[in-house]
Each structure stands twice: as C-alpha cells, then as structure tokens.
Amino acid sequence: MQGDKRLSSYVKYPADARRDVVLGVFLLAACLAYDSYASITYLTSFSHGIFDFAWRPIGRDFVNYWTAAVSVFDGIVWDIFDVDLFHAYQERLLGQPFAEHSWSYPPHMLLLVWPFGLLSYLWALAAWSFLTMGVYLWASTTGRQDKHILLLALLLAPATFANFSGGQNGFLTGALLICGLRLLGHKPILAGLLFGILTVKPQLGLLLPFALLASRQWTAILSATVTTVSLVGLSIVFFGWEAWQAYIEQIIPHQAMIMNERHGVFLAMMPSAYMGLRLLEVEPLLRSALHGIFVVIALAGVVWAFARSEDAELKFGVLAVGTFLASPYGFNYDMTTVSLAVVLVALRGLRHGFLPGERLALSATWLLPTAILWLNANHIPAGSLILLSCFAYFLIRIRDSLAHQSNRGFTWAKADEALQS
Numbered sequence: 001m002q003g004d005k006r007l008s009s010y011v012k013y014p015a016d017a018r019r020d021v022v023l024g025v026f027l028l029a030a031c032l033a034y035d036s037y038a039s040i041t042y043l044t045s046f047s048h049g050i051f052d053f054a055w056r057p058i059g060r061d062f063v064n065y066w067t068a069a070v071s072v073f074d075g076i077v078w079d080i081f082d083v084d085l086f087h088a089y090q091e092r093l094l095g096q097p098f099a100e101h102s103w104s105y106p107p108h109m110l111l112l113v114w115p116f117g118l119l120s121y122l123w124a125l126a127a128w129s130f131l132t133m134g135v136y137l138w139a140s141t142t143g144r145q146d147k148h149i150l151l152l153a154l155l156l157a158p159a160t161f162a163n164f165s166g167g168q169n170g171f172l173t174g175a176l177l178i179c180g181l182r183l184l185g186h187k188p189i190l191a192g193l194l195f196g197i198l199t200v201k202p203q204l205g206l207l208l209p210f211a212l213l214a215s216r217q218w219t220a221i222l223s224a225t226v227t228t229v230s231l232v233g234l235s236i237v238f239f240g241w242e243a244w245q246a247y248i249e250q251i252i253p254h255q256a257m258i259m260n261e262r263h264g265v266f267l268a269m270m271p272s273a274y275m276g277l278r279l280l281e282v283e284p285l286l287r288s289a290l291h292g293i294f295v296v297i298a299l300a301g302v303v304w305a306f307a308r309s310e311d312a313e314l315k316f317g318v319l320a321v322g323t324f325l326a327s328p329y330g331f332n333y334d335m336t337t338v339s340l341a342v343v344l345v346a347l348r349g350l351r352h353g354f355l356p357g358e359r360l361a362l363s364a365t366w367l368l369p370t371a372i373l374w375l376n377a378n379h380i381p382a383g384s385l386i387l388l389s390c391f392a393y394f395l396i397r398i399r400d401s402l403a404h405q406s407n408r409g410f411t412w413a414k415a416d417e418a419l420q421s
Contacts, residue, residue: 020350020359024153027363031156034370042165048096050122055098059125062167063090064101066124068110069117077110077239081246083254094121104255107243108231109200112172129164132171139175139182140340146347150340157339158370162269162332173201174336177208181316184220192223199228203327204334207302211319214306259329260284266331268376271368274328276381291328294384298322301395309398313348317341317394321365325387332369338387342366345394358393365390 045053057063067090068080079085080103087100116124140154141147154160163170180194195212198205212221235243258266260278267275273294277287305318320337324330342362349358364371364386372383 017350020354023359023363024346027366028153028156031158031161031367031370034158035156035161038161039165050094051096051098056101057094057098057121059121059129059167060165061101062125062128063094063121064103065113065128065167065169066116066121067093067101068103069113069115069124071117072110072114072239073117077107078242078246081243081250083250102254104251105200106202106235106247107239108235110239110243111231111234112197112200125167129167132169132175133160133164136171136175136178136336139178149347150343153343154336154339157336157343158367159333159335159339162369163334163336166333168331168333169201170331170333170336173198173204173334174340177204177320177337178316178340180220181312181319184215184217185312188217188219189223191217192220192225193227195220195224196227196231199231201334203329204323206326207299207319207322210299211302211306211315214303215315255329268373269332270328270330270376271324271332271335271372271383271387272328272330273325273381273384276376276384279376279379279381294388295326297388298325298391301391305395305398308402311398311401313341313344314394314398314401317345318391318398321387321391321394325384325391332372335369338365338390339369341394342390345397348397355393355396361386361389361393 042052046058047053048055050058052058067086068077070093071077071080071089076089079089083100083102086103090101091097116128119127137151137154141150144150159170162168176194176198180191180198183191183194195205195208198208209221212224232244259274267279272291274287274291277290282290299322302319302322305315309315316337320341324335324338342365345358346362346366349362368383368386375382
C-alpha cells in the first residue's frame with residue numbers, strides 16, 4: 001500500500017500508470033541484465049594483468065587522463081600532444097605495449113586531471129570513476145522529491161555503463177552542464193563558471209552560447225567568457241604557449257583525420273548523422289550538407305525553446321538532445337545529459353500522460369548509448385533519427401506548456417534551493 005501511495009504522487013491515470021511502470025521496470029531490468037553480462041564477460045577476459053583481450057588497460061580511455069596527469073609531474077607535458085611520443089610514454093608507464101591511445105583535449109583539461117597523477121593507475125581510475133559519477137548523480141538528483149527513482153534510473157542508464165566501463169569523462173561534462181543550467185536563474189556567475197570549464201570538451205557546448213543568447217543570460221555569458229579566458233591563461237602560465245601551439249598544430253588535425261578517415265570501434269559509438277553517413281560511405285561534401293540539416297534543426301529548436309519557455313527541465317532536454325544532433329563528434333558515453341533528460345520527461349508522462357508514440361521515442365533514446373553499437377556496426381544509421389524524434393517530442397511539450405502556462409508540472413526551480421545550499 002505504501003508503494004501504491006508513493007506512486008500516486010507521480011501518476012494521474014492509474015490504468016496507464018500500471019502499463020508504464022511495467023515498461024519502465026522492464027527497461028531497467030534489461031539494462032541491469034546487460035550491464036551484468038557485459039561486466040562479467042569483460043572482467044573474465046583478462047589474461048595479461050590489467051590488460052583485456054584487446055590489449056587495452058582496464059578503464060580503457062582513462063589511461064589518457066592518467067598519463068597526461070603524470071606527465072605534468074614528469075615535466076614533459078608537450079609530449080602528450082604528439083601521438084607517437086604520447087603512446088610510447090604510456091607504454092613505458094604501464095610496462096608493456098598495448099593498443100594505441102591518443103590525447104584529444106585542449107591544454108586546460110590538464111588543470112582538471114593533474115591531481116590523479118599523484119596516484120597509481122588503478123587507484124586513480126577508481127577515484128576518477130566514483131568521484132565524477134558521484135558529482136553527476138548529485139547534480140541530477142539534489143532537491144528533487146523523486147530523487148530515489150531518478151537515482152536508480154541513472155545508475156542503470158546505458159550511458160552510465162558506457163561511461164563507467166570506459167573510464168571516460170561523461171559524468172564530469174554532464175555534471176557541468178546540469179549544474180550550470182540549474183543555477184542559471186539564481187546564480188548566473190557560478191553557472192557561467194561551470195559553462196567555462198565545459199570548454200575542455202568544446203563539442204559538447206556547441207549550442208550552449210546560442211541558448212544563453214536566446215534567453216538573454218548576459219551575466220552568465222560574461223562569466224563563461226572570463227572563466228574560459230582565465231583557464232586558457234592559467235594553462236599557458238603552467239604549461240607554456242607551446243602546449244597550445246602543439247594542440248592547434250597536431251591534435252586538431254589528428255582529430256579531423258580520425259573523424260574523416262580512420263576506422264575502428266569508435267565509429268560504432270557515435271550517434272551523429274555525420275558518422276552514420278560516413279558508415280554508409282557517403283562522400284564527404286554530401287554528408288556534411290546532410291548533417292548540416294540536423295544542425296539547423298537543433299539550433300532553431302534550442303533558440304526557440306530558450307527564448308520562449310520558462311520550463312527549465314524541458315529546455316535542458318532540448319539542449320541535451322540538440323547537442324548530439326548538432327555535433328558530428330559525440331560519443332555514447334557523453335550522453336549522460338540525454339539520459340537525465342529522458343527520465344525527467346518520462347516522470348512527467350507518469351504524472352500527466354504520454355503523447356502518442358512518445359513512449360517509443362523515449363525508450364529508444366534511453367537505450368541508444370548501447371543500441372548505437374549494434375546499429376552502427378550493422379550500417380543502420382538510425383541514431384540521429386532516434387535523437388530527432390526525441391527532440392521533436394520535447395519541443396511539442398514546450399509548445400503545449402506555453403499553451404497551458406498553469407500546468408508545467410515539477411520544474412528544477414523548486415529544487416534549486418537545495419542545490420545552492
């Protein structure tokens with residue numbers, strides 16, 4: 001009975017609620033089963049110490065952050081921007097050859113990762129994974145009445161598993177955007193500070209300046225600009241202009257080459273229209289033009305939402321999903337913000353009902369960080385179309401909320417006091 005009473009606070013139509021709860025439980029159970037199976041299969045594949053069957057260290061991409069952090073203390077920061085020197089340095093640190101990894105971040109990323117160079121690799125991996133995940137979950141759930149449901153859903157989200165298993169930074173970047181948007185209306189200077197830090201991964205902030213301009217957040221824009229300039233300045237002070245020169249001359253061209261020429265498992269991890277078309281071997285000019293259509297749609301939707309709506313949750317969802325429509329270079333582990341956006345709208349659906357077809361769009365988007373591996377591997381470029389459908393439903397909800405201003409449901413504004421305390 002207590003469970004039924006608690007559920008009734010979220011659901012308006014009990015008959016629909018039972019069906020929707022069953023669907024939600026099924027999706028979470030499927031995620032748990034997949035995560036368990038994949039984890040057991042992966043961990044039992046180790047036969048070379050900390051190296052897996054593909055000759056990559058456990059935590060995989062975290063080796064990049066740790067190596068770069070150690071290089072700060074070894075005084076050879078410039079070497080990390082040379083692909084060959086960087087990988088040779090990694091192999092020396094870990095004591096044996098393994099699959100190639102490369103550094104792909106601007107120099108001010110080093111300001112965030114250098115403390116992990118004080119720890120051994122495994123301890124640093126554990127600290128990075130649990131610390132950044134904790135910050136992400138805190139930013140997503142603090143102050144919310146439904147935080148326990150939200151916490152469970154985010155822990156089992158496919159994006160969470162992709163990020164945690166790969167030792168990636170999706171928790172960190174997700175927390176920066178989520179906290180920034182939650183603080184935007186009350187503490188724009190602090191929000192801008194977080195947005196400035198997000199420039200360590202600029203492809204995840206492509207639409208953010210347009211969102212801030214559309215909502216006339218001048219203080220946040222100024223704060224983000226000052227923060228970015230300060231971080232660049234600090235990185236020059238600590239690592240020298242040579243680090244930025246090497247980033248511009250070596251890393252940016254290398255990343256462009258990876259995006260347009262190289263092949264590997266990373267291609268299966270990108271949901272963008274650009275990468276889907278590349279898998280179909282569409283010639284570069286045409287795939288850029290077709291991807292441009294998605295960019296225009298995402299940009300127009302974000303500007304409209306932030307200019308017209310006061311609904312913080314839906315605006316966040318539009319920006320989160322729109323970012324992956326616009327960016328050609330986003331990975332499944334970066335989609336922690338999309339996971340949160342989907343859960344927030346799903347909880348609205350439980351309270352007020354779903355739009356026709358919305359359950360399917362939300363479910364597909366929720367599963368996309370895992371499903372994209374299969375879709376892209378089989379040359380089915382549906383990732384961007386799934387995101388587009390979810391994006392459309394978010395915009396429809398904003399349109400409907402504008403028509404019924406008095407029935408917006410729960411918004412982050414009611415929980416932000418807890419976040420700020």
